[in-house]
Amino acid sequence: MRSAKRSLLVLAGIGVASGFLSALFGVGGGLLVVPMLVILMGFTTREATATSLAAIGITALAGVISYAVLEDVDWGAAALVGFPALFGSLAGVQLQHRVTSRMLTRLFALFVAVVAVLLFFE
Amino acid sequence: MSTGTIILALVLGFGAGVLSGMFGVGGGILFVPTLVFVVGLGQLEAQSTSLAAIIPVVVFGAWQQHHAGNVRWRPALIVGVISVLGVYGGASLAISLDEDLLRKLFAAFLLVVAAQLVWSTRRP
Numbered sequence: 169m170r171s172a173k174r175s176l177l178v179l180a181g182i183g184v185a186s187g188f189l190s191a192l193f194g195v196g197g198g199l200l201v202v203p204m205l206v207i208l209m210g211f212t213t214r215e216a217t218a219t220s221l222a223a224i225g226i227t228a229l230a231g232v233i234s235y236a237v238l239e240d241v242d243w244g245a246a247a248l249v250g251f252p253a254l255f256g257s258l259a260g261v262q263l264q265h266r267v268t269s270r271m272l273t274r275l276f277a278l279f280v281a282v283v284a285v286l287l288f289f290e
Numbered sequence: 291m292s293t294g295t296i297i298l299a300l301v302l303g304f305g306a307g308v309l310s311g312m313f314g315v316g317g318g319i320l321f322v323p324t325l326v327f328v329v330g331l332g333q334l335e336a337q338s339t340s341l342a343a344i345i346p347v348v349v350f351g352a353w354q355q356h357h358a359g360n361v362r363w364r365p366a367l368i369v370g371v372i373s374v375l376g377v378y379g380g381a382s383l384a385i386s387l388d389e390d391l392l393r394k395l396f397a398a399f400l401l402v403v404a405a406q407l408v409w410s411t412r413r414p
Contacts, residue, residue, distance in 0.1 A: 179365050179368040179369050183368060183371070183372030183375070183376065184372055184375050184376040185376060186373050187372070187374060187375060187377040187378075187379075187380060188376035188377070188379050188380040190341070190373065190377060190380060191341075191376070191377040191379070191381040191384060192380035192381075192383055192395075193322070193337060193384075193395075193396050193399050194322050194336065194337025194338060194339075194340035194341050194384075195318030196317070198315070199315060199319075199403060201369060205365070209365065211362070215360055215361075217360070218352070218355035219361055219362045219363075219365055219366045219369075221348050221351045221352040221361070222352040222361045222363065222367075223366045223369040223370035224348045224352075224370070225349050225352050225370065226367075226371060227370055228342075228344045228345050230373065230374040231338075231341040231381060232338065232341045232345065235337075235338030235381055236338070238381060238385055239334060239338055240335050240338065241335070241339055241341075242329070242331060242338075242339045243339075245299065245339050246340075246342035246343040248299045248300060249299055249300075249302065249306065249317075249321050249343045250303065250317075250321075250342065250344070250345065250346045251303070252303035253303045253304065253307030253310070253317050253347050254350050255307060256303065256304040256305060256309075256311065257310055257317070257347055257351065258307075258311065260308040260309060260310060260312040260313075262311075264312045267312075270411040272312075273313060273407055273408075273411045276312075277408045278404070280319065280400050280401075280404040280407065281400070281401060284397040284398070284400035284401045286323075286327070287323060287326065287393055287394075287397040288393075288394055290393060
C-alpha cells in the first residue's frame with residue numbers, strides 16, 4: 169500500500185514537471201519522462217520510452233489546447249513538419265538498430281549545440 | 291509561404307523524424323528551430339505549433355509501442371493526465387515572457403539536451 173502510494177506520488181511529480189517543461193518549450197517532455205521512469209520507477213528503457221510516448225500524447229494535446237486558447241497555433245505549418253516527421257521517425261527507428269553509434273550520437277549533440285547557438289543570436 | 295519554404299519544411303520535418311527515431315529524442319527540439327528559421331514563426335508560435343506537430347508522431351509511436359506490448363498504461367495515464375496541471379503553468383509562463391528571452395531560454399535548454407546526449411554515450 170505504501171509503495172503504491174509512493175508510486176502514485178512519483179508519477180504525479182513526473183507528470184507535473186514534464187507538463188511544465190513541455191508547454192514552456194514546445195517539446196514533448198520525453199527527455200525528462202524517460203530517464204525519470206527508469207531511475208525512479210525502475211522501468212526498462214524500452215518500457216519507459218513506450219510509456220512516455222503514450223503520456224506525451226495527452227501532454228501535447230493539453231499544450232496545444234492551452235496555446236490555441238491563449239495564443240496562435242499555425243496548423244498548416246504543424247501539418248507540414250508533423251506528418252513527414254511521422255514517416256521519418258519510422259525510418260529513424262529502423263536506422264537506430266543499424267547505425268547508431270557513440271560517434272554519431274556525439275555528432276548529433278554537436279549539431280543540437282550549434283542550433284542552440286544560432287537560436288541564441290537569432 | 292513560398293513553394294521553396296514548403297518543400298524545405300517537409301524535408302526538415304522528415305529529417306527531424308529520422309533523428310528523433312534514431313536518437314530517441316522528441317521531435318520538438320528540432321521542430322521549434324525548423325519553424326523559427328525556415329517558416330519564420332516567432333518563438334512562441336513556433337513552440338505552440340511544435341506541440342501540434344508532435345501529436346501525430348507520438349500517437350502513431352504510442353500505437354506501435356502498444357502493439358509491441360511495451361506501454362504500461364496505468365503509469366502513462368497518471369503521468370499524462372497530471373501533466374495537464376504543469377502544462378497550464380508552463381504555457382502561462384511562456385506567454386508572459388518576452389519572446390527574445392524565451393528563445394534564449396530555449397537555446398539554453400537545447401544545450402542541456404546536447405550535454406545529456408553526450409552523457410548518454412559515456413562508457414558503462
